[in-house]
Amino acid sequence: MSSMPRLMQGNEACVEGAIAAGMRFYxxxxxxxxxxxxxxxxxxxxxxxxxxxxxxxxIASMGAVIGASLAGLKAMxxxxxxxxxxxxxxxxxxxxxxxxxxIVNVQRGGPSTGQPTLPAQGDVMQARWGTHGDHPIIxxxxxxxxxxxxxxxxxxxxxxKYRVPCILLMDEVVGHxxxxxxxxxxxxxxxxxxxxxxxxxxxNYNPYQDYDGDGIPPMVNFGEGxxxxxxxxxxxxxxxxxxxxxxxxxxxxxxxxxIYNNIDDIVEYEKHFTEDAxxxxxxxxxxxxxxxxxxxxxxxxGENVGLIRLKTIWPFxxxxxxxxxLTVKNIIVAEMNFGQLIExxxxxxxxxxxxxxxxxxxxxxxSPDEVVAKVREVSKNA
Amino acid sequence: MEERIEIRLSGSGGQGxxxxxxILAEAAILDGKNAVxxxxxxxxxxxxxxxxEVVISSREIDYPKVTRPQILLALTDEAFHKFKDNMAEDGIxxxxxxxxKVDTSNKIIQLPIIETARKDIGxxxxxxxxxxxxxxxxxxVVSRQAAEKAILNRVPKGTEDLNIRAFYAGCSLxxxxx
Amino acid sequence: xxxxxxxxxxxDKLPHIWCPGCGxxxxxxALVRAIDNLKLDKxxxxxxxxxxxxSRAPGYxxxxxxxxxxxxxxxxxxxxxxxRPELKVIVLxxxxxxxxxxxNHFIHACRRNIDITTIVFNNSIYGMTSxxxxxxxxxxxxxxxxxxxxxxxxxxxxxxxEAAGATYVARGTVYHVPQLIKYIxxxxxxxxxxVVETIxxxxxxxxxxxxxxxxxxxxxxxxxxTVSAKAAERMSKEELASKIVIGEFAEIxxxxxxxxxxxxxxxxxxxx
Numbered sequence: 001m002s003s004m005p006r007l008m009q010g011n012e013a014c015v016e017g018a019i020a021a022g023m024r025f026y027x028x029x030x031x032x033x034x035x036x037x038x039x040x041x042x043x044x045x046x047x048x049x050x051x052x053x054x055x056x057x058x059i060a061s062m063g064a065v066i067g068a069s070l071a072g073l074k075a076m077x078x079x080x081x082x083x084x085x086x087x088x089x090x091x092x093x094x095x096x097x098x099x100x101x102x103i104v105n106v107q108r109g110g111p112s113t114g115q116p117t118l119p120a121q122g123d124v125m126q127a128r129w130g131t132h133g134d135h136p137i138i139x140x141x142x143x144x145x146x147x148x149x150x151x152x153x154x155x156x157x158x159x160x161k162y163r164v165p166c167i168l169l170m171d172e173v174v175g176h177x178x179x180x181x182x183x184x185x186x187x188x189x190x191x192x193x194x195x196x197x198x199x200x201x202x203x204n205y206n207p208y209q210d211y212d213g214d215g216i217p218p219m220v221n222f223g224e225g226x227x228x229x230x231x232x233x234x235x236x237x238x239x240x241x242x243x244x245x246x247x248x249x250x251x252x253x254x255x256x257x258x259i260y261n262n263i264d265d266i267v268e269y270e271k272h273f274t275e276d277a278x279x280x281x282x283x284x285x286x287x288x289x290x291x292x293x294x295x296x297x298x299x300x301x302g303e304n305v306g307l308i309r310l311k312t313i314w315p316f317x318x319x320x321x322x323x324x325x326l327t328v329k330n331i332i333v334a335e336m337n338f339g340q341l342i343e344x345x346x347x348x349x350x351x352x353x354x355x356x357x358x359x360x361x362x363x364x365x366x367s368p369d370e371v372v373a374k375v376r377e378v379s380k381n382a
Numbered sequence: 383m384e385e386r387i388e389i390r391l392s393g394s395g396g397q398g399x400x401x402x403x404x405i406l407a408e409a410a411i412l413d414g415k416n417a418v419x420x421x422x423x424x425x426x427x428x429x430x431x432x433x434x435e436v437v438i439s440s441r442e443i444d445y446p447k448v449t450r451p452q453i454l455l456a457l458t459d460e461a462f463h464k465f466k467d468n469m470a471e472d473g474i475x476x477x478x479x480x481x482x483k484v485d486t487s488n489k490i491i492q493l494p495i496i497e498t499a500r501k502d503i504g505x506x507x508x509x510x511x512x513x514x515x516x517x518x519x520x521x522x523v524v525s526r527q528a529a530e531k532a533i534l535n536r537v538p539k540g541t542e543d544l545n546i547r548a549f550y551a552g553c554s555l556x557x558x559x560x
Numbered sequence: 561x562x563x564x565x566x567x568x569x570x571x572d573k574l575p576h577i578w579c580p581g582c583g584x585x586x587x588x589x590a591l592v593r594a595i596d597n598l599k600l601d602k603x604x605x606x607x608x609x610x611x612x613x614x615s616r617a618p619g620y621x622x623x624x625x626x627x628x629x630x631x632x633x634x635x636x637x638x639x640x641x642x643x644r645p646e647l648k649v650i651v652l653x654x655x656x657x658x659x660x661x662x663x664n665h666f667i668h669a670c671r672r673n674i675d676i677t678t679i680v681f682n683n684s685i686y687g688m689t690s691x692x693x694x695x696x697x698x699x700x701x702x703x704x705x706x707x708x709x710x711x712x713x714x715x716x717x718x719x720x721x722e723a724a725g726a727t728y729v730a731r732g733t734v735y736h737v738p739q740l741i742k743y744i745x746x747x748x749x750x751x752x753x754x755v756v757e758t759i760x761x762x763x764x765x766x767x768x769x770x771x772x773x774x775x776x777x778x779x780x781x782x783x784x785x786t787v788s789a790k791a792a793e794r795m796s797k798e799e800l801a802s803k804i805v806i807g808e809f810a811e812i813x814x815x816x817x818x819x820x821x822x823x824x825x826x827x828x829x830x831x832x
Contacts, residue, residue, distance in 0.1 A: 006408070007408045007411055007419065025639070025642070027639060046821075046824050046825040046827075046828035046829070047828045049829075051643060051821060053639075053642055055635065055668075056668035057664060059632060059635065060632065060635035060638070060665050062635075063629070063632040063635030064635050064636065064638050064639030064642070065639060066628075067636035067637060067638065067639025067640040068643035069639075069643075070626065070639075070640060071606075071640045071643035071644040071647065072643065072644065089629055090632065093628065117423055173420070173446065173447075176420060177418055177419070177446055178404060178407060178419040179417075179446070180411050180416050180417055180418070222626075222640060222644070223603070223606070223624065223644050223646070225603050227603060227623050227624045227625070228625075229570075229618070229619055229625045229627070230627065231626075232627060232628060232629055233627065240573060289445050290444075290445050292445075293444040293445040296444070365447055367445070367447075368444075368445050368449075369449070
């Protein structure tokens with residue numbers, strides 16, 4: 001049975017979703033505006049037999065999460081801008097060693113200490129390329145409190161399925177917003193757990209061997225009787241360091257392909273009124289709600305405006321732009337930053353449309369009126 | 383377009399405005415409507431400017447923030463001056479009696495909210511609940527029953543009576559107006 | 561190597577990367593002997609390291625092994641131990657890894673008293689990056705980044721560990737191997753956070769930079785320059801200035817972190 005509708009904060013929905021997805025370990029460090037996630041995890045995890053620890057810093061939190069996941073527990077940490085920067089090295093470790101984990105970033109204004117209590121979407125590129133080196137990553141971005149729940153579950157599922165860190169890129173608006181939510185019946189949720197090897201058929205388990213040909217090695221947890229080595233050095237299928245060019249190239253290629261070969265499974269977006277649109281707004285997170293309202297206002301006035309609302313940001317849903325009808329002339333990328341995702345949208349559109357940014361970076365969520373005005377300006381100039 | 387009511391509760395940190403916002407939003411949900419509640423705050427836990435915002439609608443709520451409220455509650459002079467000009471045309475301003483009234487084009491209802499909490503109930507802390515009573519009775523955005531239930535769900539154990547008395551004291555302030 | 565110890569090693573990963581005369585193999589050997597003496601369940605042991613010469617040791621050891629990021633071994637180890645308290649978690653770290661970049665994690669692991677054994681390979685220098693000074697390099701010593709002598713005052717790591725709350729603290733050397741094995745055994749049996757600082761030799765960098773002579777000479781220095789904690793009690797500050805004090809400095813019973821957390825779980829579930 002689904003629960004009674006109730007008022008729930010975005011950060012609370014994140015913890016509810018995580019526990020429903022099977023999270024049994026949380027390590028974190030307090031930081032506005034994500035702190036409620038840590039507080040609720042501290043309260044709720046022991047009730048389900050899970051573990052919470054407040055570490056000495058953000059770096060340690062990320063390390064503890066990876067350790068716990070290797071030991072077999074689904075693990076999460078949550079942070080915001082400065083803490084997200086600090087976690088990056090260990091996020092890269094999880095990418096290379098293929099340890100499932102979820103990192104929540106409730107975005108606030110930056111750079112540096114920035115504006116702790118105000119919303120922004122300035123970490124779009126850091127979420128993709130924050131850690132050094134070529135690496136795969138999955139980044140999801142919710143717009144609604146209920147969607148925070150759904151995408152947290154999905155973040156765990158994708159992370160477990162593909163053995164990759166998954167980032168839930170929230171913003172202060174959706175993190176702190178309280179909204180009427182009806183949670184689904186936990187038994188109705190599809191929960192994915194990491195793939196394990198059939199050790200009765202494998203005599204000499206190699207932790208990084210692609211046994212199934214899908215690029216995702218089956219995983220044994222530490223303490224399950226098959227000792228193996230995990231290193232942040234480039235390694236061969238046995239898990240041990242290698243500097244051989246062919247081993248290096250194979251590993252990086254497999255890491256990237258296990259994500260990009262499954263892009264249709266990973267990518268999620270919504271299209272609203274795009275079928276006859278002349279102008280299409282692209283947005284994600286909280287500004288997408290301003291955009292939806294703007295589209296409703298403009299449609300009621302007969303304007304042919306549509307919206308693509310991205311739920312997956314990375315890997316980037318290029319497909320959404322290939323599908324656009326011939327009526328489309330203009331794309332407006334509405335984001336709470338100086339212009340980050342717009343460059344990827346431009347690359348995905350291959351010069352087919354007039355692409356314009358609607359950028360808000362003053363600590364406020366853009367208003368529907370601002371979106372409406374931008375659409376009118378762009379349609380007039382086109 | 384759709385029926386959408388925007389409420390802004392303003393004052394200083396520690397006055398319990400966020401709790402008041404949560405209670406109004408939860409009451410609206412109990413009435414079968416949609417509601418969202420958001421807030422804006424500074425680094426101070428006490429003092430400083432604070433505001434809580436509630437949007438109530440019978441439809442889905444897309445844009446979650448308040449831009450031009452139909453209802454503004456101001457418990458401090460600073461809050462009143464900050465927000466008085468961003469109102470819906472037909473919006474009403476509920477002002478605590480401690481605030482010096484100035485001209486606005488909006489209708490102003492001035493009531494001794496803080497004084498009622500302090501003198502009649504004996505705790506200035508419950509001014510927020512008095513305000514919930516005022517808003518409920520004056521605007522009918524939520525039903526009395528729902529507001530009462532929402533208050534009981536949210537206030538600390540042992541303070542239920544106190545808070546319900548505060549709520550009805552707020553309702554009475556409005557009843558005595560007419 | 562004794563035949564019966566081979567099962568603890570990944571023989572196919574040898575020879576190791578360490579230089580001739582390096583003390584790291586001796587510490588690794590002492591750990592293996594301690595594990596063998598205690599008849600610990602091999603599959604329930606998890607060895608975690610950071611970055612540096614010392615941190616390559618887990619790669620040669622046939623357990624669940626995790627070679628993490630620089631300085632962070634204790635953070636990863638804390639996650640493993642809290643997630644699966646039934647695992648015996650051992651951290652192998654160096655003086656730079658543990659006391660510089662990992663210093664914060666070290667003092668907080670001590671403070672929590674989480675049941676992890678940390679063995680610090682202290683060779684007084686960053687070997688992997690070829691000879692920079694660490695927080696445990698003595699004042700006045702030379703390093704590639706201290707070409708005019710080191711003015712950074714060094715930590716006494718055992719005092720630091722003890723002050724931060726570690727409940728078993730000992731210091732040994734790669735010369736005094738039977739004693740080192742005994743300390744590691746006691747650390748492994750100890751319930752709580754245990755630290756065994758081991759003074760090691762780096763003839764290639766520390767030895768060469770400081771003109772300490774051959775590996776044998778460096779070993780002889782460890783023999784001649786150490787005093788027991790007991791003897792040190794009767795010596796003046798001046799007499800101790802150039803000495804290395806070895807022995808056990810703390811052995812305390814205190815609530816262990818994962819056991820305390822299990823009580824939290826019981827309490828939370830009772831209140832549910």
